[in-house]
Amino acid sequence: MDRASFFSATAGRTIEAPCRIRTRFAIGDVVRHRAFDFRGVIFDIDPVFANSDEWYQSIPEEIRPDRNQPFYHLLAESDESDYVAYVSQQNLIRDSLAGPVSHPDVHQYFGDFENGRYRMRTRLTH
Numbered sequence: 001m002d003r004a005s006f007f008s009a010t011a012g013r014t015i016e017a018p019c020r021i022r023t024r025f026a027i028g029d030v031v032r033h034r035a036f037d038f039r040g041v042i043f044d045i046d047p048v049f050a051n052s053d054e055w056y057q058s059i060p061e062e063i064r065p066d067r068n069q070p071f072y073h074l075l076a077e078s079d080e081s082d083y084v085a086y087v088s089q090q091n092l093i094r095d096s097l098a099g100p101v102s103h104p105d106v107h108q109y110f111g112d113f114e115n116g117r118y119r120m121r122t123r124l125t126h
Contacts, residue, residue: 008050017047023070023089028110028118030095031074033087035063040074040085041101041118043109051086065090075103 002019025031025042032039049056049067056064065088072092076085082103098116100106110118 006050008046010051012052015046015048015050021047021070025070025072025089025092025094026117027120030098030101030117031072031087031092032095033085034091034093038076038078038085039095039097039101040076040103041106041110042072043075044073046071046073049088055086075101075105075109077101077103 003016004019005014005016007013008015023045025045027042027045029042030039031042047070049065049069049071051071056067059065070089072087072089074085074087076083082105100113101118106118109120111121112119
């Protein structure tokens with residue numbers, strides 16, 4: 001399998017990943033965490049884990065996800081706050097409510113909410 005590498009500023013190192021991956025979700029999809037009570041809209045995808053080792057080790061071992069799967073950056077919301085979350089593919093499900101996300105930064109990345117998902121702003125696509 002062909003491999004590629006990219007520098008992750010968050011991880012502080014170069015990450016190796018497959019050139020092609022299959023993801024269950026796409027940028028603009030609204031998702032919910034499988035175990036924790038929050039939802040959000042995906043604004044970026046890493047093909048494999050690309051965060052810091054300290055972040056990864058802070059997850060309890062019994063629920064720590066495999067590094068070799070897509071990880072999603074979410075504009076997340078819960079009853080208590082809005083924040084950015086980094087979540088493995090295995091821990092996400094489509095949001096059954098399929099309503100808009102109220103995170104204050106949504107409109108910096110996305111335009112309209114249509115058919116249960118957001119459209120990325122044209123100026124941010126390539």
